Amino acid sequence: MNTHTPPRFDPTRVPHLLGSFAPVTEEVDVVDLEVTGEIPATLDGLYLRNGPNPRFTPIGSFLYPIDGDGMLHGVWLSEGRARYRNRFVRTPAMEAEERAGRALWGGVESLIMPDADQVGPELADTFKDLPDINVVRHAGRLLALAESACPFRVDTGLETIGREDFGGALPAGITAHPKIDPVSGEMFVFCYALEPPYLTWSVIARDGVVARGPTPVDGMDEPMMIHDMALTDRYVVIVLAPAFFDLDAVMAGGSLLAWRPERGTRVVLIPRDGGPPRWAADEAFWVWHTVNAFDEGPDEHAQVVLDYVQWSRLTVGRPPEAEPVTVGLVRAHIDPAAGSMTRTVLDDSRVEFPRVDDRRIGRRHRHTALATETGRADLLPGEYDALRWYDTETGSTRVWDAGNLAVGEPVFAPEAGSESEDRGYWLTYATDRTDGTSRLLVISAEDPAAGPVATARVPVRVPLGLHGCWLPTDGG
Incomplete structure (x- = not known):
């Protein structure tokens, strides 16, 4: 039944449903894209990105980046040519809405759910699946993640x-940012919940079998939102910022998430061998995305080094102008024995969507690529007009100004046969904010500030979205 209807929701006034974010509904296939420049012959694979894309006009509420049906946008590259395909991630709820010809579920803050007369008993009074945030490949499975x-x-x-529940071993699912150990091939995942256990972690082996089922994290005693994680040789690293779920507030028409800075931010280090977790705490800050983590120092005194994008507080949608928010690239040193952490700002530019060469996950990395702002344009949260690369060895940065283009998360495609972080290409979608046309950018890692060595014109506008991956044809 419709349990709550917020007043005066007008989707035509929601910024994240307009402009570069506006959804598209057409699914298309184009074999030969128009290419400017030259796509390197060494690139052979699929660049794939997921993102929120409502199939029908939303009702009740819309909260970016959480709400919206998933849509996958893929460009296949081979022998200097490019082809494109986009497809919705078709959940049972979306199929029910397609039969009805309209949205039946409201956004996560509206609690509008259809009854059995509208969708049948199996879907009645259930939350809508939203696999619209990320996409990964592991053990031959290609997964759209919620x-x-x-x-x-x-x-x-x-x-x-x-729906994928890993043979019934992970019935509650996982979050949108698992981490795959490039050495062991294991995929480490976590899941948070509104009821105990509030936080669990699991391990999926290289062959796709769940090697460790949902394991509760001792010390987690309230429902909190946790978007990302990191991985080292020894630990699963999870940042617990003070963003608490408040269902009473939602029922009263308020916000789903309560930011309580007086509670501070904690980091939990979960030994990969299953030992008791280690905790560290500091003043409140928010993390949407980690960069990477690694162990540093002799075994008996090793610290965890964690790079991440730090926000001074949680923001969802456009933040109130009376409450300025600071953002920057930060490195934390966490002492598992002492339960302490120190934080150093590496780059105070407004950045997000950090990525490294995925082959460096859990190990020391050199280059971090991020989306950033030039400061020239009035951009919405999640909208960026430049790309930035930070060098952890030299502390230097390189920037490519995208001009009128709104750019997304950069993803690294390594050169086959090379282990170097400098040999390969950064890939991302970009959309022209003036005419709505989109393209795939191919940027050399050797000189990224020079801009794209090739662009492939995409036949439909690709709405600004979230996360993606590079899937080489050889499966590497």
């Missing part, structure tokens, strides 16, 4: 296969 729920599996043509 904030904290079962992912949906898709095939190599991006057609939806169905």
Whole structure:
């Protein structure tokens, strides 16, 4: 039944449903994209990105970046040519809405859910699946990931296969940012919940079998939102910022999340061997995305080094102008024995969507790529007009100004046969804010500030979205 209807929701006035964020509904296939420049012959694979894209006009509420149906946008690169395909991630709720020809579920803050007369008993009074945040490949499975729920599996043509619960071993699902150890091939995941246990972690082996089922994290005793994690040789690293779920506030028409800075931010280090977790605490800050983490120092005194994008507080949508928010690239040194942490700002530019060479996950990395702002344009949260690269060895940065283009998360495609972080290409979608046209950018890692060595014109506008991956044809 419709349990709550917020007043005066007008989707035509929601900034994240307009402009570069506006959803598209057409699914298309184009074999030969128009290419400017030359796509390197060494690039052979698929660049794939997920993002919120409502199939129908939202009702009740819309909260970016959480709400919205998933849509996958893929560009296949081979022999200097490019082809494109986009597909919705078809969940049972979306299929019910397609039969009705309109939205039946409201946004997460509205609590509008259809009854059995509208969608049948199996879907009645249930939350809508939202696998719209990330996409990864592991053990031959291509997974569209939600904030904290079962992912949906898709095939190599991006057609939806169905909900993935890993043979019933992970019935509550996982969050949108698992980490795959490039050495062991294991995928480490976590899941948060509104009821105990509030936080669990699990391990999926290289072959896709769940090697460790949901394991509660001792010391987590309230429901909190946790978007990302990191991984080292020894630890699963999770930042617990003071963003608490407040269902009473939602029922009264308020916000789903309560920011309580007086509670501070904690970091939990969970030994990968299953030992008791180690905790550290500091003043309040928020983390949407980690960069990477690694162990540093002799075994008996090793610290954890964690790089991440730090926000002074949680923001969802456009923050109130009376409450300025600071953002920057930060490095934390965490002492597991002492339970302490120190933080150093590496780069105080407004940045987000950090990525490294995925082959460096859990190990020391040199280069971090991020989306950033030039300060020239009035951009919405989640909208960026430049790319920035930070060098952890020299402390230097390189920037490519995208001009009128709104750019997304950069993803690294390494050069086959090379282990160097400098040999390969950074890939991202970009959309022209003046005419709405989109393209795939191919940027050399050797000289990223020089801008794209090639662009492939995409036949439809790609709404600004969230996270993606590079999937080489050889499966590496």
